Amino acid sequence: MKKIVVFASGNGSNFQTIVEKLHKQACEVALLVCDKPGAYCIERAHKMNIPTFVFNPKEYSSKEAFEQEICTQLIPLNPDLIVLAGYMRIVGQTLLDVYEGKIINIHPALLPAFPGRDGITDALKYGVKIMGVTVHYVDSGIDTGMIIDQVCFKRTGLETREEIEQKIHDLEHELYPTVIKQLLNI
Numbered sequence: 514m515k516k517i518v519v520f521a522s523g524n525g526s527n528f529q530t531i532v533e534k535l536h537k538q539a540c541e542v543a544l545l546v547c548d549k550p551g552a553y554c555i556e557r558a559h560k561m562n563i564p565t566f567v568f569n570p571k572e573y574s575s576k577e578a579f580e581q582e583i584c585t586q587l588i589p590l591n592p593d594l595i596v597l598a599g600y601m602r603i604v605g606q607t608l609l610d611v612y613e614g615k616i617i618n619i620h621p622a623l624l625p626a627f628p629g630r631d632g633i634t635d636a637l638k639y640g641v642k643i644m645g646v647t648v649h650y651v652d653s654g655i656d657t658g659m660i661i662d663q664v665c666f667k668r669t670g671l672e673t674r675e676e677i678e679q680k681i682h683d684l685e686h687e688l689y690p691t692v693i694k695q696l697l698n699i
Contacts, residue, residue, distance in 0.1 A: 514540060514541050515539075515540040515541070515593040515594070515697045515699060516540065516541045516542075516543040516590055516591065516592045516593055516594075517531075517535075517540055517541070517542055517543065517592055517593060517594045517595070517596050517693065517697075518542075518543055518544045518545075518546060518587060518590060518592040518594075518595050518596070519531060519532075519542060519544070519545050519546070519595075519596045519597075519598050520545075520546045520547070520548075520595065520596070520597045520598065520600035521545060521546075521547055521552070521554040521597075521598045521599045521600055522547065522548055522549050522552060522554070522599055522600050522601040522602070523549065523552050523553065523554060523599050523601070524552075524553050524554060524599065525545075525552070525553055525554025525555075525557045525558070525598070525599065526599075526682060526686070527598035527599055527619065527685055527686065527689055528545060528554050528557060528558070528598045528599070529554075529557045529561070530685075530686040530689070530690065531596065531598065531689060531690055531693065532557075532561050532563060533561075534690040535690055535693060535694065536561070536563070539693075539694050539697070539699045540593070540693070540694075540697055540699060542563050543564070543590045543592060544563070544564050544565065544566055544586065544587070544590060544592075545558040545563050545564070545565045545566070546565075546566050546567075546568075546583060546586070546587075546600075547565060547566070547567045547568075548567075548568060548569070548570055548579075548600070548601075548602055549567075550567050550568075550569055554599070555567055566583070566586045568582060568583075570602070576605045576607070577605065577606075577607045580604075580605050580607035580608045581607055583608060584607065584608065584611055587611075587612075588611075592612075592615070593615070593697055594615055594616075594617065594693065594696060594697060595608075595612055595615055595616040595617070596617055596689070596693060597616065597617065597618040597619070597651065598619065598689070600618075601630070603655060604616060604651050606653065609651070609652070609653060613651075613652070614650065616650065616651040617648055617649065617650055617651065617661065617692070617693075617696070618648070618649055618650075618651050618656070618658070619646060619647070619648050619685050619688070619689050620632055620646065620647045620648075620649065620656050621633050621646055621681045621685070622635065622636050622644070622645070622646070622647065623636075623643065623644070623645045623646075623647055623663055623665060624647040624649060624656055624660060624663075625656075625657070625660075626639075626641075627639070628655050628656030628657065629655055629656065632656075633674075633677065633678060633681060637674065637677070641668070642667060642668050642670075643665050643666070643667055643668070644665060644666060644668060644677065644680070644681065645663055645664050645665030645666060645681075645684060646663065646664060646665075646681060646684045646685050646688055647660055647662075647663045648660075648661045648662050648663070648688060648689060648692045649661055661692055661696070662688060662691075662692050662695075664684050664687070664688050665684075666680055666684070
């Protein structure tokens, strides 16, 4: 069975959706990697019996040091795919040297427009009429990797920010598991 590792930093709703839709059915979610001790995604992982590797970046001398520790955790698992699901760190060269071409991310905007930390806010400030999500490969830039797939919706202009965020999350929860299955040929 193919193995994936999910990286998350916060609530973990995409992580939970991936586990519910894919784990033990299409692939094995072998590990959750989290850089925020106390993040809710860790509790979700424990409830779903998914192993975790939780670290505090401040306890390492450098990004290279904690990414080397992540590699130490991942190498025995030999993941087929690394799935970033709300992981709020830029992936560095240490991870890319080992896993480039096997790391994907989901972004809450239609790339290449509105990359970075808050794509929803940036898109709303710009006044876009079409919003959506993008799954892309991770490279050394910020949301600059090759686009794998996108889905979108047309705004009516009457939605609240909360309604837009919910539509974005709903699209993420549909698209991400589908793309993972396609990439793993399962």
